Amino acid sequence: MEQPFSTSKVTVEYFDPHGVYKLVAPGLIPRLPLRNLHWQSHAGPLRSIDTLHIELAPEGSIDPRPILSPDPFFPTLQRNNSTAGAADSGDGFQTQIGNIAGAVAEPGNQTAGHRNSTPARRHQIPGLRRTPYLKVLLVRCDDNDSYKSSVRQEIRDWIKAHTPSSSSSKKTNTAENHDAFEWLILHVVVPNTAAAAQSRVTGKSEAAEKTSAASRWRTGSSTLLEKLRSDFNSSSKGAADRIAQIRIGVNDVPYDILPRVVSAVPSSYKETAEESEDAWNDLISKMRDLILSSFDMRVSQYEEDIKEKDTQRSLPGWNFCTFFILKEGLARGFESVGLVEDALVGYDELSVGLDMVIRDQAAGESRAAANSLLDFTEELKEATLRAIAAVGGQSSDGGEDEVVDMQASHKGGVDPNFTFDEIPISATKKPYRDLILENKVSVLDFRCYIFARQIALLQRLGNVWSSREELLAKLREQQESVIHGVAPRAPPPKQAENEQEDLSMLAEICRRTLEFIPSVSQVMRNDIQAALARDQDTKDSKLPPVLLEPAAGEVIENLVSAFAFSIAQQILAQTETKALPIPPSTVAPSDGHEPKAAIPEPKTMMHPARKSSLRVSTGPTGMRPPPSPNVFPGPGQGAAAAEHQAAKNSVFLKVGLEELAGRRAELYVLARNILEQCGKKRGWSDGWAGVPVVGEASMIDMVEISLDEDSTPAVDVDQPRHGLAALIAGLDNKLLRTALDNSDDFYRLYETLTDKALRHFTVANHTHSVQACMADLAILKYHLEDYAAAAAFFWRTTPFFGESGWSLLELSMLVMYSRCLKQLQRKDDFVKVMLKLLSKASAAERDRQNQRKSLHLGKKKEVDYPDNDVIKGFLGDLLSETKQLTTEMRVPLSSFFSSVEVDGTLEYHDGRDGFTVYLKMSSLLVDELKIEKARARMVGQISGTQREVWLELSNPTTVKPGKNRLKLDSNVIIPGSYEVDRVELRTHNLCLYHERTTSQLTNKPTNFLNAPRVTVIHRLETLDVRMTASDHIQLDKNNTVDIEINCGWNDLLGAEIRVKAATGGLRLITSEATCISMSSESPSFSKPPEAGLFSFGRIPSETAIKIRFPYTLENDFTSISVRIDVSYTTEHGSFVFSRTPSVPITLALGVNVQDVFKHKALLSKFTVSTGSSSPLRLFRSELIGSEIFDTSFGLPPSSSVLVFPRQPASLLYKVKRKSGVAITPKANKTMYLKLYYSVTLDDIVELVQKSVTDALHGTPLQTYTRLLVEAMLPHIEHDLGAFELERAALLSSFPTTCLTGINWAAKLGTLGRGADGQDLCVALGNFLQSWQTQNPTLALPQTTPPEPKSILIPVDIPSIAIVHSADIRLQPPTPASLDSITQLTEKSNSSPALTVNQLTPATLRLKWTRIWDTETTMEEMPDMEFSYEVTAAGDAWLVGGRRKGHFVIPAPSSSNDMSSKAETEADVPLLLIPQREGWLNYPNVDIREIRPADASHPSAGGGGESGGVTPVDGGDPAMQHCETDLRNLGESVRVVPDRERVTLSLDASGPGGGPLVLGVEKRNGGVGGVVV
């Protein structure tokens, strides 16, 4: 309500019989407008009116008739007005803003023209008239005399003439109340008159009673003011004071008017400045009060009337028009005092009311003819008929001329009658109110009027620049007219109005317009149609009806379009505001185009440019430097920058700014769409029709669209000439018409409008719409073949739509974008865009396929999608472009292919070693793609290492749309299980790749690459490499491995074998490799083996080569593995075979040896035990003698010996020193034990292998022999435990039951399908099962194999310096009494029998030999001294004689001295007494070496009691050279008691309660006695 700058105005009429207005005006006008009015409405809160503009009008200038529109019959008048307000909006539209009020503002001219034609008459229903709210009589009365004589009477007359007969009587004609007014008498006091000399009030400076006296007497002493008051003021209490007085200062009066100084007035009263101000204030407040009071009177009268009419609504004969006029009167009243919102509410209600009326009318319920509105508008009908006539009757030239001469014809008044040009929506355009009053208004006019009024009110509310400007101008004019020449009495009022425009109100205007245009178009269309129909019904048309139909349709369309377009233009112009910052144009004019400024803009030609400080147009000044067409605007530029700018501006963002911008933009779009529709008829497409549509059936449910609309030019040609005229006829909007004049203008306008909209949308932050506009522009540019500009737009918009899922748009735009780029020869971008396009298209295709899959499950229907035709052929373009690129373009394979599937069945080549993997891939492309190269990588974990195999496409293949099979070959045979993890397709510089990331789960269903594990098998016929540990092991040499290469069916032209240790610490000594010929013609190395590389020349097929080389191992491993790569060439190409076999190297058996040295011979006992849990079979053994030693063995066993883990075998060998062989350092002393054996487990493995191979032989599965065997063997090795092996060894047969119950199909991996379509794994599993049932047991071979495994174990004989032999001989005399016993014993063995305590002489014989000293030569052997000691347990023997002693063994002088002889042997006599009976072992003899004490051991040598010698400790390692062979060890002597008879007493009388020995008889008879 509080409008900072109200535009309302009320009229105040002044009567100036004395011509003093010009004196008052300078003081009065600056004090206007009135401010701060407060009005208490009847129904509602207190309304306050900030400012109320007053229009001061001289008497009689006001036409009391109802407000009417400016006369449309005076177009020149309007034109003048419109040109007066010249301004440039810098806009697409420079429509003249409506001087709605402006037209009214010159009532002088207008009424002058009208008075005669339309006499002011009181209508029965009075509308609001522009009658004055206040009438002011300006009185000049210079002195009391003149007052009395003339002035008083004058005033009386005036009052009588102009006021209602009795101002007090309220109950007069209601019509009067509609025009209710108040009056005021203003006494103007001219200086230098008597009146001026008077004070305002008598006796102002004197006593108060004087005043009362004056009033009492009414004498001449009272001032003129008082006289006036008393004469004319109403006597009643509440009546307002209607008298005011203003004194004019001397200086303010022009000289010519200034009366001569009257000398008779000496006591001139001087008015102070304050008093003068008070007087003015008094006047103003009186005016204010009086105006409000008259307004109040009017409003209440109107409201009463309306209420009354409203109640009559249902009565017959109720006329809406009447009601309308009445209600509008109220609204106008509100408006005129600045209560604009109230007015607007009134109009809104009326609008709804109109709708209801129309609805009723349409429903056929119109109750009365009075209520009906006209079906058509007369002017419109005429215009239509004229247009039709122009089409039909005249030649086409006429139509063209009309276009050209538009301006002229208008001026000439040829066609002035009905036009929508300029301001179609204006309340003053037609005498609407008259028409309404006369019930002669059409629906169209009615609606237009209401809308115009609403817009006007909203404009005021919105403080629209246009309406305000015009009012200000008016005000200024008023002031200037006064000011000129005369100094102002009062300073001009400060223009403190808030300049702010209410943007949301402007937005509201736009919003209403947006709703209005469609509806009014409809109304208008109906209007014209009704008119024509009536026309045809009533009278026969002047036009041939044949022509009428099509032409009329066109004309109607044109009229409506032009009308709608004009409305949009008008509103856009009217809502233009400085407060709306519009970013500079983002239309990037390209270099190739002449700047727009060069072309005269139609709009500036047609419309007076409105000046505006806000120039954002694309004109020459505002044009920003065009960006280089070859450079994409960076991402920061363009729309983003504009948005950023907008964001920055939004600091000052006003309320409703965004909304206004958005609405305006929509209006622009609307105007553009109308333009586009018009253009379409002329065949100027905006490009959308020709846009390729990449079909997406899933997205748009399309309905029989035929897309070949871009043949419109052809249609244009075909059309008859009059059709062209028809296209223009009725297009009465100049801008539209000019635009439709030729295609250039059309496109320019289209672009301008779109650009406008775009910029407004940018401000409004409507991103989607911005993009849509850009898309429009892009398409337009594309259509116009301005590819650079189009590309720039496409570049911006395409990703946007792509991101938010509008792929239909995106695809189409990508198509066009790519075409642009192609035209522009921007190859890099072209390729990128093309790739994007194709991948998007493919994605769409994939979606479609998925959908089809889900929808038509089972239904096989191949639908051809013609929509994809647009992108057909692009692939070729792309490829030819990529050919010229320097870098490779890498594109994910998934962009173009829906799925890649690896066929699990490998196809093995016949006759050569390679194999083929089939990739099933379905292409989403619409074109055929020729693939030059294709590769796929298979990766598998094979024997612990990651191996990869590359598969290659053998020859270029064309990939057709849809399903394809790609054949990838590989000549690399690495048996194992693989997965394809990488696929690359290559054509020119384009590389489609797919790479499975390691993190990706392989079993994810959405996985693009569907790659089952494929198993590359090693066929039986192919080249094979096997590695075995060599059968013959020699422990003291490096072990060797054998590599056996079997060519299979390959006729090798050359081969290279590369071996590489795959076990840590393993070192292959390939330089010592030998090639072992298997047959006579076996080839040998073509080159000497290099490090790890063996080369061969030509090798015929079915040849085996064996290479043996030793190795060393740093750490202990149970098995070693060696990677063997064979690359070989055959006539089919080069192949690679690789495998990493692993062989166990643990020894199958263990051997322990025990040596027993004798004087002449050495006994070696070898214990052979198994090295694993598997039993061994020992076939033969031999101990190979050396130079020094000779061996001998007993009888060999008749059959092989089984060695079990818990039952080792013993072998005893006798070793003798070869006589006559001197020991030299070089002499080979080592002997070798050679064992021929076989391990049962190995036997079993071999047996199974052979059995399976035999079983497979000749069957179709033969080729899988190796696979099967390799799958089985681990099972056998693993499953057979010690028990099973032992049993197998014992029973000599192997039960195969352990192989049942294994799911072979799972173990074999994926093999795919065989020739018969059966799964190979299953087939092989079945085979194994049947094999097992046929061979429940396998007999182990019993015969000795021709070449059993052997192991050669070096046997060293330890070097013993001296071997002693100690022999104790008991010497008889055997007592006679023992003879019998002795004889008894001696018969069986030689051991004597002794009696306890028998003194037995014995001899200790000590012998020695040096023959076992194999380390020192004879010359180096020193003298050696030994000690001996005979010890025995004390309870067994008493040893007498020389129990201890020393002896010296001299250094040998000759080889004969190596052993003791009789003279160097020692016999030591001993006396032995056995201490107890039983079998007693011989006493022990301990021989130790004694070392001579050397000087370095003074402590040891000092005072040694044993003659300076110390016995050598046994712990001295350096001297442990001696070994003692105790001959008596293990012998025993039988000792018997020496009693013969013992007598015992059996009672317990013996000592200790034991039996008492009564007597003992000794064996040596006669000695016996009783021992007590």
Added chain:
Amino acid sequence: MATSIPSIACLGVIGRHNNPLHTTILPTTTDPKTGAPAPLRTPLQFSLLLSSTLDVFASRARHASASGTLLSGDFGLLHAVDDRLAAYGWETNTGVKFVVVVDMRGRTLDRTGGSTASSSKSAAAAAAAAASATGVGLREGELKVVFRAMQTAYVRLLQNPFYDPDEAAAGAAGAAALGKRITSRKFAEEMRRIGEVWVPGSVNAL
């Protein structure tokens, strides 16, 4: 001359992430050459139009949330495209938007060709249609039935356990993947039916 009344030119369902879920385009005009029914614009233009309405949704929603009004989700007129086409919008509280593009002269109501219009409407609807034909225009409330019907169809779609709305909505969230559209045939047919059946002034549920 035949009077023409509004009819639906395009029905669009737009997802939570401003991704198009479904579009049905109905022919509202005739091909000048063949005379066959044809849509007023190309599908692309309709797409663009639907996309542009999103701004209005956004700004109105912002406005509504600021002022705390607008509970029904009815956005009324979004766009007056030109003097024929106008877009109306409605938003569910899960952010799914329904857009109806109405062709103000989409259907002719004359003596001969009134088959489409007169077949399935009540007398009241006919009256209303006639009224709107005379230029009162389309009131925003008149499209409520359409939106209601669309929502019902959409709810039915959601009740289908095999339709995953999150999948459909994931489009904009996931950077690369395009949003899944509604592929239900039933839904599409329902949309088409709504588009064909509706005449201005229909009060009964479609």
